Amino acid sequence: MSSGLTGYLVLAGVGVVGALLFAASMTARRLLAPRAPSPAKLTTYESGVDPVTGGWAQSHIRYVAYAFLYVVFAVDAVYLFPWALVLRNHRLGVVSLVEMGIFIAVVLVGLLHAARRGLLTWSDHKEPQ
Template sequence: MTTPLAPYLPLAVVLLLAGVLAMIIPQVTSRLGPKRPSSTKSSPFEAGSESSGPARQRFAVKFYVIALLFIVFDVEAVFLYPWAVNFQALGWFGYMEMLVFASTLVVGLIYVWKKGALDWES
């Protein structure tokens, strides 16, 4: 006799295992890891460079615009792969759908380009 939730048992086991490992691994590394503190290890580290300026420094809005653009085009790539896999099954309708989707993104890219959001120097 199976219950409606029986297919979800493997998922529950994986989630339980992930939760247990998320609690155990930090504990094990803190107990078994090396403990040799020094002033060099305690100083802030920023990509191999010495820290400059306060930690609460404001970022330019341009940084966030570029980050959002990256996410938009990353999502486009995520939609593009399943479409390419099912291209023959979708036929012309699927081709037109992707053409509309890609053209809206191209129009958005042209708009952002004309606004100068991709210029790092300005």
């Protein structure tokens, strides 16, 4: 077998094993979990608040900013791990180091902007500008 296909076979094997584990866990949950449905258990429940109106509710725009900051830092964390692996290669190490410096600078500019606008405070009385 060609050495180029070995990686794909491993990837396919991991995918099949993952799908089998998922199916096995769902089957075990279905067989072992207690079932006692009642009208109270079948109602919609979200964040500790009982639904009293329709599905649309007005939210504060500040939560969108928090979600955006979370996404930025999650992407930052996902990008740092492969970068650490590439940095070991001496040819790509310097280029990767410069790229990461630029990336971290952009993230820091965004963080400083969010801090300057007051988005990183937890008090309710301070509104973003």
